[in-house]
Structures are given as structure tokens and as C-alpha cells.
Amino acid sequence: MSYVVLARKYRPRSFEDMVGQDHVVRALTHALEQQRLHHAYLFTGTRGIGKTTVSRILAKSLNCQGADGQGGITARPCGVCSACREIDADRYIDYIELDAASNRSIDEIRELIERAAYKPSVGRFKVFMIDEAHQLTKDAFNALLKTLEEPPEYLKFVLATTDPEKMLPTVLSRCLQFNLRPMAPPTVAEYLEKVLTAEQIPAEPGALRLLSRAARGSMRDALSLTDQAIAYGGGRLEEGGVRAMLGSVDRRHAQRLVAALAGRDGRAVLDECEGLRRQGLSASATLEEMARLLQQMAVEQAVPGALDASDPDTEPARRLASALAPDETQLLYSICLQGRAELGLAPDEHAGLVMVLLRFLAFPPAGAGGLGGPAGGHAGSGERSAGASGATGAAAMAAAVAPPLPAPTPAAPAVSAPAPTSAAARLAQEAAEKARARAAARPPEPMDDDGPPPWMDEAPPVDAQDALDTAAPLAVEAAAEPIELAGAVAPAPAVVLRRTPLGDAWADAVAALNQAGLVSALARELAMQAELVSADGPRWTLRVERDSLRNPPLLDKLQAALRQLPGHESQVLATEAGVAQDSPALRDAEAARQRQADAEAAFRADPLVVAALQQFAGARIVPGTVRPH
Incomplete structure (x- = not known):
């Protein structure tokens, strides 16, 4: 006899054999014992948790004849009568399973409905089981509705699906629904x-x-x-x-990484990541194991002693729980979860792992204040943590870029504020105090003055929260500016759009790709930033400025997507370096500028606005506040 795989050999044959689905078993058992039988059942849940198994046990319960042939509907099928044995062997004539993944059209459903007109051949009930029911077409669902709502008394429907959200509401309302849960x-x-x-x-x-x-x-x-x-x-x-x-990662690797991060030991983190690379261990599995460890640490921190003492992984989690503050544990847990989704975007999986872990070191250690600082370790070979240098650098950039504010007059009342927790916050608080002092020192304006108030041309006062919100973006913008060096070449002027017939063809093709949803992420960025400079039959050459977009994998993705458009089935794409002067991105930018200009012109020409400007001499339109619809 051929070998039977464990999943088939140990498939439960009765409700008593089912594990992990007690809520479903209890409801069905009581319904069968009390003869309160519904005409349609819907079992939902992920793969491999027992939807088809429950359906077969239910069919046996409805058709069991008992060991002596005198049995009736029961919650405990005998397993020895012909009905039970044939259902287990998948050859019972009155139990029909239909896989909607491959039989989803209206024709299969019509055939099923025709078979429903005939009474059971050997059993007490006919049971139609439709697996992956959400894949049926809309027409197939509509054809099934009437029979599903009012089936013959000898017919029972069982539907199973992994995605109930795709089921028609009219179908859901006709079924008794049970959600099977993943097992712990x-x-x-x-x-x-x-x-x-x-x-x-x-x-x-x-x-x-x-x-x-x-x-x-x-x-x-x-x-x-x-x-x-x-x-x-x-x-x-x-x-x-x-x-x-x-391909699982040993828990000890995760423990060493968490310990190194807790000690802000960047060198140990890099060494451990390099060891994982040499052993060929998965970066994603590493982050998963770290997340599992951090979850146990968080439980121990919140409820000491709550972890399962019989689990050998519990003791290391308890030891490490004291190495990180609870908020740092939550931060590192979030970084690990989000980092798994980012690994596919990195040029190299293990390089992505390094960047994900070093992200934690960019935050100042607990208890170090806003300026960061070393706390039990170091990040790489530097003497300061990444958080310290980040906060100090942000403050320095913000101070260099922010316009100077006049000092407050001695008569201005002092405004108390909480002590700042970082250099950026301290800068924001000082700016807010100076702005409030300047506003308090202004003389009152005479009511008969027809000129605009003197502060109309000044920057609006900035409160502490606004300064906090803008300090980080301000620092980023300052860091992005090029540093002027002796003999450096002046930056090139902004690219001006120059429309070409080839540009029209490429813009139409990219619009079709976006409308059909055929490109996304970096492939879409390549399409938007490229300029079609030559079209030699099916071979098109694109001019792309950024080196990161001119790589073969991205070009292959874009080419494969383009070939799905009518008329481009044999398209071949190539790239060359250069500044694009007619790209879809430039066209979108020009269209946005034109919409902005049209909106401002329409706003200025609005009769209400014109009347307001004429009535109030000091009124003006603040630049940048008009937005197109």
C-alpha cells in the first residue's frame, strides 16, 4: 500500500477529534442533537484549519446509519457504516464537493442546481460543498441564490472560503456562518x-x-x-x-542582537549581522525571531512572572527585559515589524537588516535627555550615540537657517514654559518667547489709519508647538542644500519643459500604464521621470537622469508592463544618461503650475474678493494661501 501523508492519515473523523475549534464543534453538536438544522452553512478561515474536514463530519452526521443500520441524525457518527466510510473515502454519491477555484462559472453552478432536483440516491440528505466559494463569478452567485435560499428539504449547502469579504451580501445573509480560528x-x-x-x-x-x-x-x-x-x-x-x-534563526542570535542594541554597541551589531550573512541565515527570519523575543520581554516588563516558566525561551527574555526600558522595547519591536516589509526594497537583504537595526541606534538612549549621549555602550567607533549627534545637528541646522528674531524688551512679561527636552525644543521655545515679547511691545494702532498694519509684512509669530513641528523639516532642507566650495560649479538652472511628438507618445503610454495599474513603486517612477528621445520601430530609447533608475531590473519591469498594452506587444526599451526635458513628471508639474495660476487669477477676479480689497484698504491676499480644487 502506498504511503499516506500525515495530513490525510490523521484528518479528524469526528467532532471529538477536532482540535482548536471548540466554538464551532459545540454549536454544530447542539444543533444536531436538537435537530435544529439550517439549510446552508458557511465556514470561513485561513487555509488548513479544518473547513473541509468540518463539512465532511457534518455530512456524516446527517447521513450516518449507525453500526446496526438503524441510526439517525447524530452528532457522533459511527464511522463504520457505509455512509461514514464512503464519505471518508470521498466516494459517497450524495456528498458532492465543488472546487470553485477551478469550477467558478455559471455553467458549473447550473449543473449543480440540476442535480439538486433529484432526491438522494442512498443517503438521508444530499450535501453540496462548495470550496473557495468567494471565487465564484457574480453570475454564478446570482444563479445560486434562489436554490440557496429555499432548497429542497433533503438538500444542505456547505460553503467554505478563506476570504468572506468577497462574498456577496445576499449570499452571506442566507447562510449560518462559522469562523474557524487559526490554532495556537x-x-x-x-x-x-x-x-x-x-x-x-x-x-x-x-x-x-x-x-x-x-x-x-x-x-x-x-x-x-x-x-x-x-x-x-x-x-x-x-x-x-x-x-x-x-531556515529559522536560532534564538541566541536574536538575544545577542537585542543585548547589543540595548548596550548601544554598534560594532557588536555589525559583527552579529556579518555572522548571519556568513551562515546564510535569513534577514527576515532574524527580525521575526527578534520580534518574538521582544514580545516576551514586553510581557515580562508589563506583568512580571506572566511568561510560561516551562518554555525554555522564557528565562533569556526575563534577563533581557531589564536591559531595555519599556518604551525602548516597544520602539525596537515596531522597528523589527516594519523592517521586515522594507527588506525587499533594499539592494541587499542583509544590508537592509543592518539599516533596520541601526535605526534603533539613531534614537537617544533612555535617560539621556534630548541631547542623547552614550549609555552603556557606543554606536560604531564614535564616542557619542547617533541620537546625540542627530539632535545636536538638527539644532545647529535650525539655528543656521531660521531668521534672527529681535530680543525681547525688558518690560515684556516673562512667560513660564516647561523645560525643553531637546535642542530643537529649546530653540522653538526661545523663538516663541521672543515672538510673544515682540507682539506685546507693539504700540496700539490708530483706528483711522488707512495704511496696512506694520506687522503685515512680518513673519507670523511662531509658538512652541509650531516650531517643534517645523524644526525637523527645516533641518532636513538645510542638510539637502549643497555646500559651496572654492571653485565649485554653480548649480544648473531648473529644467524647462520642451514638448515633443515623442514626448506626447510616451506620456500617452505612461498614462495608460497608470490607469491600468500595471506599474508601481520604482518602475512607475522610472516611467514618470524618463523622456522618449528616439523611437526606432519597436525599440524605444529613454533618457533618464538618475542612476538609481537606470538599472536592468527596473527597465525589465517597465518593458513587461508596456508589452501588456495594445500595440506594444513587441516593445523593447533602452536607456541613456541625460537630463529629461519632456517627461511625464515635468508635464504634471507644468499642469500643476498652470492650475495654481488659474486658481489665483480666478480668486483675484472674484467679485467678492475685489469688493473686500476695495472696502478694506489694509486687506491683501496672503501669497501661497490659494489652492486649486
């Missing part, structure tokens, strides 16, 4: 232990923990991974072998 790792590990004991296969507890976590709540995935691990380990499940098979 301890539940999965306990079930795997029972299966391996029955199979007489030795397994280390650490291996079972790794498999249960990798399954992500799916029991079928857990059993499939166990089959793979048995083959990988030659009939044994050892933690090291399972870790190597899954």
Missing part, C-alpha cells in the same frame, strides 16, 4: 506530539515548537512540515535539523 502554537505542538507518538517517531520538544510556529495556525501545514522534517532528519525530529530545514 501550543495546541499545534500538542497534536503533533500525539501524531508522532502514534507513528513511533522520536521528536525533540524544540523541534515541535519550531514546526508549530512555522505552521502559523494551520494544522495541515504543520503536518505537511512534519512529513518534510521526518524525511530531512532520516526518521528523527531534532531541533537543529528542523531549524536548518525551515
Whole structure:
């Protein structure tokens, strides 16, 4: 007899065998015992958690004949009668499973409805099970509605889906819905232990923990991974072998990284990342293991002693919980979660890992104040933490760029304010105090003065919060400006749009790509910044200024997207370096400027605005406040 995989061999045959879905089992058991049967059921949930299994057990409960052939509807099917055995073997004539992923059209549904007109051949009920029901077409759903709402008394519908949001509301309203939940790792590990004991296969507890976590709540995935691990380990499940098979990162790597970050030891972080690279361990798995460790640390910090003492990972988490402040633990946890999504954008996965971890060092350590400073370690080879240099640099840039404000007069009342927590905040508070003092020192204006108030041409006073909000962007803008050096070449003037026929063709093609949603991210940026400079048959040459956009992978993505447009099936793209003078981005910018100019002109010509300007001599339109719709 051929080998039967564990996921099929140990599929539950009764409600008592189901694990992790007690809420569904309880509801169905009571309904069957009380004969309160609905005509349509909808089971939702992620893959491999028992939707099809529950459907088959329900079909057995409805059609079970009992071991003596005299049984009726029951919540505990016997498993030995012909109906139970044939449903388990997937050959019961009155139990029909339809996979809507491959049979989704109205024709298949019409055929199913025609079969519904005939009474059961051998059983008590006909049961139609439609898997992945959300993939049915709208026409197929509409054809099913009437039968689904008022089926014959001998017909039961069971629908299963991983995405109930895509189901028609009219279908949902006709079904009794049950949401099957992903199973917790301890539940999965306990079930795997029972299966391996029955199979007489030795397994280390650490291996079972790794498999249960990798399954992500799916029991079928857990059993499939166990089959793979048995083959990988030659009939044994050892933690090291399972870790190597899954590509998981040893918890000790995560512990060393968290300890190095807590100590602000940038060199240790870089050394550990380099070790991960040499061992070929996944950067994404590293961040995942760090996030799991940080979650345990946060629990220990919030509720000491709440972690499971039987888990061998608990003790290291407790030790590290005292190395980081609770807010730093939350910050590093968020950085790890967001960093996993950014790894695919980095030029190299491990370079992306380094940047994600060094991001934590850019924040000042707890208790170091706004200026940062070393706290139990160093970042790289410098003597100050990244947070210290960042805060000081921001303050210096803001001070250099911000216009000087006059000193307050001695008569101005002092305004108390909380002590600033950073250089940027201190600068903002000083600016606010000076602005308030200047406003208090102004003489009152005579009411009969027809001229504009003297402060109309001055910058508006800045309060502390506004200064805080603008200090960081101000510093960024200052840092972005080029440094003037002796003999340096003056910056090139702004590019002026020069429309060309080739530019029209490329703008139309890019507009079609954007409308169809065929390009995104950097491929879309390449399309927007490029200028079509030559069109030799199907070969088009694009002029692109930025080196980061002129790389083959991006060009291949753009070319593949362009070939999906009608008339461009054999398009070939090439790039050359140079400043684009007719790109879709330049055209969009010109259109935006024209809209702004039109809006300002229309606003100035508005009769109400004209009347207001004529009535109030000191009134004026503040530049930059008019925005187009």
C-alpha cells in the first residue's frame, strides 16, 4: 500500500477529534442533537484549519446509519457504516464537493442546481460543498441564490472560503456562518506530539515548537512540515535539523542582537549581522525571531512572572527585559515589524537588516535627555550615540537657517514654559518667547489709519508647538542644500519643459500604464521621470537622469508592463544618461503650475474678493494661501 501523508492519515473523523475549534464543534453538536438544522452553512478561515474536514463530519452526521443500520441524525457518527466510510473515502454519491477555484462559472453552478432536483440516491440528505466559494463569478452567485435560499428539504449547502469579504451580501445573509480560528502554537505542538507518538517517531520538544510556529495556525501545514522534517532528519525530529530545514534563526542570535542594541554597541551589531550573512541565515527570519523575543520581554516588563516558566525561551527574555526600558522595547519591536516589509526594497537583504537595526541606534538612549549621549555602550567607533549627534545637528541646522528674531524688551512679561527636552525644543521655545515679547511691545494702532498694519509684512509669530513641528523639516532642507566650495560649479538652472511628438507618445503610454495599474513603486517612477528621445520601430530609447533608475531590473519591469498594452506587444526599451526635458513628471508639474495660476487669477477676479480689497484698504491676499480644487 502506498504511503499516506500525515495530513490525510490523521484528518479528524469526528467532532471529538477536532482540535482548536471548540466554538464551532459545540454549536454544530447542539444543533444536531436538537435537530435544529439550517439549510446552508458557511465556514470561513485561513487555509488548513479544518473547513473541509468540518463539512465532511457534518455530512456524516446527517447521513450516518449507525453500526446496526438503524441510526439517525447524530452528532457522533459511527464511522463504520457505509455512509461514514464512503464519505471518508470521498466516494459517497450524495456528498458532492465543488472546487470553485477551478469550477467558478455559471455553467458549473447550473449543473449543480440540476442535480439538486433529484432526491438522494442512498443517503438521508444530499450535501453540496462548495470550496473557495468567494471565487465564484457574480453570475454564478446570482444563479445560486434562489436554490440557496429555499432548497429542497433533503438538500444542505456547505460553503467554505478563506476570504468572506468577497462574498456577496445576499449570499452571506442566507447562510449560518462559522469562523474557524487559526490554532495556537501550543495546541499545534500538542497534536503533533500525539501524531508522532502514534507513528513511533522520536521528536525533540524544540523541534515541535519550531514546526508549530512555522505552521502559523494551520494544522495541515504543520503536518505537511512534519512529513518534510521526518524525511530531512532520516526518521528523527531534532531541533537543529528542523531549524536548518525551515531556515529559522536560532534564538541566541536574536538575544545577542537585542543585548547589543540595548548596550548601544554598534560594532557588536555589525559583527552579529556579518555572522548571519556568513551562515546564510535569513534577514527576515532574524527580525521575526527578534520580534518574538521582544514580545516576551514586553510581557515580562508589563506583568512580571506572566511568561510560561516551562518554555525554555522564557528565562533569556526575563534577563533581557531589564536591559531595555519599556518604551525602548516597544520602539525596537515596531522597528523589527516594519523592517521586515522594507527588506525587499533594499539592494541587499542583509544590508537592509543592518539599516533596520541601526535605526534603533539613531534614537537617544533612555535617560539621556534630548541631547542623547552614550549609555552603556557606543554606536560604531564614535564616542557619542547617533541620537546625540542627530539632535545636536538638527539644532545647529535650525539655528543656521531660521531668521534672527529681535530680543525681547525688558518690560515684556516673562512667560513660564516647561523645560525643553531637546535642542530643537529649546530653540522653538526661545523663538516663541521672543515672538510673544515682540507682539506685546507693539504700540496700539490708530483706528483711522488707512495704511496696512506694520506687522503685515512680518513673519507670523511662531509658538512652541509650531516650531517643534517645523524644526525637523527645516533641518532636513538645510542638510539637502549643497555646500559651496572654492571653485565649485554653480548649480544648473531648473529644467524647462520642451514638448515633443515623442514626448506626447510616451506620456500617452505612461498614462495608460497608470490607469491600468500595471506599474508601481520604482518602475512607475522610472516611467514618470524618463523622456522618449528616439523611437526606432519597436525599440524605444529613454533618457533618464538618475542612476538609481537606470538599472536592468527596473527597465525589465517597465518593458513587461508596456508589452501588456495594445500595440506594444513587441516593445523593447533602452536607456541613456541625460537630463529629461519632456517627461511625464515635468508635464504634471507644468499642469500643476498652470492650475495654481488659474486658481489665483480666478480668486483675484472674484467679485467678492475685489469688493473686500476695495472696502478694506489694509486687506491683501496672503501669497501661497490659494489652492486649486
